[in-house]
Amino acid sequence: MLTRLRVLFRRFVRQHRHVDGPGFDLGSPARPLGRVDRVNLTGDTLTLSGQCTAHSLTLTSTEGRATGLPSPDFQVSLPLGDGTLRVVIDTADGPQETRLSPIAPRRLRAENRRVAKDFALAAAQALPLALRYVATKDLRHHRAIKALFGFAPPGVPSLDAAFFSPPAATQDDPRPDALTIILPVYNAFDLLPEVLDRLDRHTDVPAHLVIVEDASTDPDLRPWLLDWAADRNADQPGRVTLLLHDTNQGFIRSVNEGFAIALDRDAPVVLLNADALVPEGWAARLLAPILRDPTVASVTPMSNDAEIFSVPVLCQRLDLRPDEAEALDRQARAFGTRSTPEIEAPTGVGFCMAISAEWLARQPAFDTGFGRGYGEEVDWCQKIRAGGGRHVAAPGLFVEHKGGASFGSSEKTALVAENSREISRRYPGYDADVQAFGTTDPLVSVRIALAAGWAGLRAGETAVTPVYLAHSLGGGAEADLTRRLARDRAAGTPPIVLRVGGPARWQIEVVSDAGRCIAATDDISLVEAVLANVPHRRFVYSCGVGDPDPAALPGVLLSLRRPGDRIQMLIHDYLPLSPSYALLDADGVYRPPLDPARADAAHEVLRPEGTRLDLAGWQQEWGKLVQAADDIEVFSPDSRRQLLAVYPEAAPAIHLRPHTLPTEVPTVPAPKGARRLIGVLGTMGQLKGAAVVVGLGRKLERTGQTGTGLVVIGDVALSQALPGSVRVHGAYTVDQLPDLVARYGITDWLIPSIWPETFSFTTHEALATGLPTHAFAIGAQGDAVAEAPNGHPIPYDPDADVADAVWTALGIGPHAGSA
Template sequence: MAGLHARYEATHLALATRGGTITDASGEQAGHVDLVQFSGGRLRVAGWARADRVRLIHGGHEDSGCPHLRRPDVASQLGLVETLGFELSVPARLADLRSEAPPGLTLTEEQGRPPILPLSLRIPISRRARLLCAIRFLRDATLGLPAALGWLATRDPIFRARFKSRLRLSTPLASGPLEPRLFDVEPAETAQAEPRITIVLPVYNAFELLQLCLERVVSHTDLPWRLILIEDGSSDERVRPFLRDWARDRANVELLENPENLGFIRSVNRGLDRARDREGPSEGPVVLLNSDALVPDRWASRLVRPFERDPGVASVTPMSNDAEIFSTPVICSRTQLSPGQGDAIDRVAAEFAPEVLLSSAPTGVGFCMAMGRDWLARVPQLDTAFGRGYGEEVDWCRKVARLGGRHLGLPGLFVEHRGGESFGSAEKLRLVAHNNEIISRRYPEYDQSVQDFIAADPLRTARLALGLAWAGSLDPARPVPIYMAHDLGGGAEHYLEQRIEADLAEGCPSVVLRVGGSRRWQIELATPGGRCHGRTDDTALARRLLSILPRRHVVYSCGVGDRDPVELPQMLLSLMVEDGSAELLFHDFYPLAPAYTLLDRTGAYRGPPVGAVEDPGFSARRPDGTRVDLATWQAAWKAFAERADLVVFSRDSARIVSAVWPDLTPRLSLRPHRLRHTPPPLRPVPDGRPVLGVLGNIGLQKGAAVVQTLGRRLAAPGTPGMVLIGNIDPAFALPPKVEVHGSYRVEDLSRIARQHGVTHWLIPSVWPETFCYTVHEALATGLPVMAFDIGAQGDAVRTAENGIVLPFHPDADLAARVIDALPLLAMDKAS
């Protein structure tokens, strides 16, 4: 519990203070520290200085910040020519902040000025803050007790993940539930009298796009329609003559020509005034349509359907690639489309159940917004206070909302928006900034309502489905990768992120089907503009959503944590298309045995799981209580393996897979990982005592029992020192002599090792790692590295000049094997 509390406090305790004035040797102000903050295991210092360089130094770590981060606000206020703004950050622990050597700033002064004095930074450690953190820890640990008991009883990783989640020691993706009824289309109802819609379309330049916009209105509108065009004095001399010719022989088209440029809002108001000239039961909603909006086939009937069912509906806005809160695949993020993509996306939208996911929204978006006639009669015009445009539809929607009108987002229609064509992007940014201030003054609650909508995202399921349609429409000949992964973090997650980044760099989005969370399936779509995700227990829904992708490359990354993992191979097979490709990545050995680390119930590795293995750890319990033996498990996974390329990351992993599935050896390929960051080389401190650095987050399979025993045996005076750079499973308490640094970043590893005087590394893993990042990071420092002669860690130290191979036997005293090597450490240190 003490170890858990220490990790909880390091993660969640936040302390902050102001740092004070920076002075030079003459006593004049040379800068100011605006903030000193400790949070998440790092110390952050921000401020400004009249200096060429600022350095933050603490505990052997140093950060010199951004030398080009200027602060013109400070310079102008103080009458200075130029100042240096800085935001510096170094690793820190709570214990460091209590030490007698506080963090310090050193500054290199400008030439010709008095020297700037170093500044010591002390951050007060509030007893009240620590007490509140301890109370929150007890609360969270108590709420997580069922998960802890589940872990103790079953050793199922899903319980461990739930307990970490309850303590907020992991960072889950912000993901909400998916609506299972999205595709439940009911039989069509008897057709009612079709209303006639009135389309108000203001025009200013954008000649080439205008022609396409009008062609689509004519060919794709499936209701009786009337079009009111307002030509607003375009500077392009082709526009007005074209519109005159185009409208001349069309009885349902009316062209209004502004004598001069009136701007978007006044042009729309002319159109709205004319639209209200005709009233009657056959007159339907008025649609405000931009000339850069490209409507798809059968768009009108879908857009006006909500008005027929609810007289309280005041506006309806479809989904789009550029429509703020109605944008897909990422909310409030514009996505550029190629010709044909919009129609491909809308074909998926047309399959949605019409009434499912109709969502109340704080506003509509005027690029393509249907407006109820009754509500237009009550608020007949847009407010001209918004100048040439942007924000006027928000103002109209908020006025109508105060009268009781509802604004809906329509998931079942996708309208492509070539945003920015009418006014130009630079002008849009200026107008948006100015008009947002008006909205904020008039409707103080509006910004929060938008944030609430974004957080809840009631259109999440449609946004994800349409995002998948977008991904599948990018290049029909190129498969979209679908990665099955867990949510436990670690090396597999780092590798997955590297793959996703590489995919995006090549212009290909990626999909992750994640297991082990609060719902069985979480689907994530990674795009250049961000990610959208949703979760569900409905396997059929997950399959249906992923089937939107016409071509798929299915990749198994890791399924540890799933509630019924013997079903995962069949799920993977069901996602493959007939001529599709697949990969099976051996980040661990889950496809070979339920004990994914190949450790038996005693925590020992006894070789590849070949033949009849009687150990109960090599069978699995399904949710209904039945057990799956090893042979059944391996047969289920082999069905997928036979259709996939098998990828291993070390030679030892290849040997293990070949031992279990010798006939699949030709499908194996070896692809060692690349390091995320290569630490700079280190040299031991001359004449210092040996200090053994244990690297990584150490659980049972990572050798926690070895580290615990070793720490106790090295407690005597005169023995080598020992430090854990990382964390250890709280079930394995360490003696006070063993210092636990806590979480670290790889780029800080050499600094941390130098701070603790590390002379040798120990990688204590007792399972055959498939690839060991920590052993390669340790080897990169140049210091001697010890590891047991199994797995990827054994392969690595065996072939490295600074590697030390420790003999391994599952029933041996492994801590003694390390101690036996300690005289070699002393000899090596002396040499």
């Protein structure tokens, strides 16, 4: 138990220990060589960044070494070790060496005490859940334990069924009879004709347009604008007011001039940027909330670049292709009915913001203290909030925002940073309000539906949008999914993930270069509604382990399929063959072959409604998906054999496509010395052979073997307790393997997995180092070691003690060398 707590505490430290240290100069006062601007300790990893004029600098701790090649900026990371750092700077006059403690020992001790206190509290709260998990094996308790220790991902906002309900039979919204549009203009002549043309063609409310031309430097802009305004006023006198500045006054003063004219007209106002492209029938939809409710002060539509109103990812910009904005607006109209919930936001966004005339009269100008712009509408909105006004979204309207056309991207970044600091000073609670909005994301139903629609648009008519069904447990299947998602994005087909095993039955994710839009629900009909605007889909079963009713997953995928949709299956585990997805019997032992006639509790399941499904029934349900799949991808010869043994009729659809290692593994020279040190590579849990390692460690302790040792290079699952003689390094990266082999003196690798793996990345990583690698002669790991010159298959007997089998195969003795 103490060993298990130590391992758990080390993982907790890696997750929760964060310390920043002061920067320091490099070199000497007589010859400065640069400076370290940032010192950060996260977990056990120390990161230094800054600038250096030397060719290279090398940092060495008691646990590792890292070299940076400044240009002149650098960033290097290495294990903290005992806290002392040796810095060697390679200069033209030779190396300069310094020793220092970048994190003050006093600060490190204080942070360690804080982390230990938090760990003790989490452990006390987790104890009852751990007892329930041991008694029931219910994954909900396991997830709750991970959440207590901070190992679980943050909560996910939920879909709201009200957004997808049929429109209520209510009276139509009142139609606005007047509108004032304020359009500040400064350069951006490449966009201005289209902006004005759209206003001409698409504004569905009688509108007066106030254009404030703020002394643009483009010599062609003002003459063109004068002609354009004259033409409009010739057709309809007084339709356009054009204000011309002799000198540049800035965005805020330009807007305030427009506000002054609007106040005399006593009509709702829309503040519109000169890079906003409005769609057909936009104005009535944007003004509807103001006409419905006198407490509504401002309304902001959805957009590709509108901070908290952005699609597909909140506060992230996305460049749209031609015609995508119009298509997204057509999809958004479904969310513009009176039955759609009203979403209040902490602020509006001024790129296209409707403003109530009554509330504008109370606060008739933007604060000119914000200089040339950015942040002024936030300031106005906070003043209005303090007076009881509300700012809401227009989910039924999507307006494209080209973004930054007035100022340019670099200037915008600087202005936003400076003015954001002023907003935080004036309104200390505003940042927390925005963060709370982002965490709960009351617009997520609209955001993800439009995001899915955008993914379908981006794929176009000739490609399909991949929709993956995946689990929430991480591991090899998740690593493979991550690589596939990256390939999909690179190919121009943004993927969608339908994830099981989380707090809600379904978690849907739309993945883009801007990030992920994520929402959760227990209602599969809402998932279907989100996917409705994706025209061509390829459903890809990746992994369903962790779902509360996995026997239902084939039926769910088949129900989502429309004519023309394809189905692909990836065999990362054997859930399509048995509810025991690793093919282990109830006693935790793999006994091939899988036979429906052999009764074993692990291969049958009690479904949520109380019915029991035996192995034959299970395979009948999953066989429907296997039969419907036009491509079944396996990653090892053994997986192909396993699948054909159950579904021989699937042979034409089964294709063997082994993984390739995502990172090249360096060859490692074998350490010299008499002692044999067996490295167990990968995260240790039940399936990965923790019991084997426990048995070997105890046997080494009992027999007093000093010539052989064990070290786990990887994490250890919360449920496993290793003997004290087995060292645990923790998480690793492939590039660290040479240093780890040298540090611990590893002579052999052991892959103790007790189930027939479908590929086993760790086996291939171990083999690639060149060191002797041992694994049971089952599954993909058995295939791999049998084919490699440095591979050593361990005979597998389900009725024998597996630790004894490893002991015998490795020939462990007082001074045994590598087998």
